[in-house]
Amino acid sequence: EVQLVESGGGLVKPGGSLRLSCVASGFSFSNAWMSWVRQGPGKGLEWVGRVIAKAHGGAIDYAAPVKGRFTISRDDSRDTVYLQMNSLKNEDTAVYYCGAGTGTSDFDHWGQGTLVTVSS
Amino acid sequence: DIVMTQSPDSLAVSLGERATINCKSSQSVLYTSDNKNNLAWYQQKPGQPPKLLIYWASTRESGVPDRFSGSGSGTDFTLTISSLQAEDVAVYYCQQAYSTPVTFGQGTRLEIK
Numbered sequence: 001e002v003q004l005v006e007s008g009g010g011l012v013k014p015g016g017s018l019r020l021s022c023v024a025s026g027f028s029f030s031n032a033w034m035s036w037v038r039q040g041p042g043k044g045l046e047w048v049g050r051v052i053a054k055a056h057g058g059a060i061d062y063a064a065p066v067k068g069r070f071t072i073s074r075d076d077s078r079d080t081v082y083l084q085m086n087s088l089k090n091e092d093t094a095v096y097y098c099g100a101g102t103g104t105s106d107f108d109h110w111g112q113g114t115l116v117t118v119s120s
Numbered sequence: 121d122i123v124m125t126q127s128p129d130s131l132a133v134s135l136g137e138r139a140t141i142n143c144k145s146s147q148s149v150l151y152t153s154d155n156k157n158n159l160a161w162y163q164q165k166p167g168q169p170p171k172l173l174i175y176w177a178s179t180r181e182s183g184v185p186d187r188f189s190g191s192g193s194g195t196d197f198t199l200t201i202s203s204l205q206a207e208d209v210a211v212y213y214c215q216q217a218y219s220t221p222v223t224f225g226q227g228t229r230l231e232i233k
Binding site for chain 2: 035044045046047050061062063064097101104105106107108109110111112113
């Protein structure tokens, strides 16, 4: 069974940092394209960024609102993808989902999400 | 950036009737090399993560009921639910990954009339 389990969310003050983790199981993680998507309160889905499989070059891309503040990395030995979030702003408040693309779409599988609240 | 625009924003359909959601991309998402459109549809129920329904614009994900179908090519796409069931109440999103940034439509809320 495919599972993606996010952790690391919580309450943080503006300007602070958090690191989210997403542990995968049930599929070949090293071949997967791993993404982060967020959903603000009552809002739609917003792509945060993606790291593609090392076998396909390992490129990392970010959405404009987070570029320079957020960093995505992957550890294939731990089947884990990370989202390091720095200089957090109120507007970064959202549920953060990790998604795995295993050949059909960028988001064949989704985690349950972890809530990040940025507030003073 | 490729902008994805869905219509309508919300839709109320009677049980057993057809529901149609449209998605338009600001640029083509068709790979001419293999004639595949990098367009997917997702369903999100309240309190749950999204779920993949359709990929490559018209291929149903394993386990998805066959009342769900996708069509279209280039810049215009449609998700059709042939006979609406109560469990289909959700928000539906289209998404392109033809180029980064990956972009989603704003979502269409589907309700029972």
